[in-house]
Amino acid sequence: MTELLQTYWPMLVAALVVGIVIAWYVFSASRKTRVTGTSKDVLDEGAAPAQRNKALIDAAPAATPMAPADGVPPTTPAAEPVPAKAAAPASGGDELTRIKGLGPKLAGTLRDMGVTSFAQIAAWDDAEIDRVDAQLGRFQGRIRRDDWVGQAKLLASGDEAGFTGKYGNTR
Incomplete structure (x- = not known):
């Protein structure tokens, strides 16, 4: 050795x-941090706005109530707030919140898209479900998961017993 x-x-x-x-x-040697990029942070002076906020920046301002021409606000008393569940359906439409998984916020979103009746939802095919589902944001997938079309078919036909038997009571 x-x-x-x-x-x-x-x-x-x-x-x-x-x-x-x-x-x-x-x-x-590998523990030393080296900054080599030249990209600017959104918070840096003179940096461009973040791309994800670009749509919000470019969007038109939200509608605000118009003030009277004389500048004096009207003196009508404030109306009592109405609970969302007790709200009547909009002009001739159905109470969409009876569908399980479809709350007041989603009902408002559907009304904004022109969906106001159970018959409209009952007539949806896969393409229409995909189109509407893409506009539901964080509620995507609810249409198929909660079987809105099946529920709407029973409600549109007036089969309360069948609806209650399959989905339970929503009132």
Whole structure:
């Protein structure tokens, strides 16, 4: 063994030096953070607005109530707030909130899209479900998961017993 060390000691020293250099590089040199990008943060001075907010920035302002021409606000008493469940359906439409999984917010969204009756929902095919579902935002998937079309078919036909038997009472 001693003869081996005497013969190959230069190689052993070189291997030890190479090992130390590699260990230094792995443990020390790679821990330094280097900033190499030139992109600006949204909060930096003069930076462009974030792309995800671009639609909000470019959108028209929300409608605000018009003030009277004389500048004096009307003195009519404030109306009592009506609970969302007790609200009557909009002009000739059905009470869409009777469908399980379809609350007041979704009912308002559907009304904004022109859907006001159970018969309209009952007539949806897969393409129409996909089109409407894409506009429901965080409520996507509810139409199929809660079987709105099946519920709407029973409600549109007036089959209260069948609806209650399959989906329960929603009143």
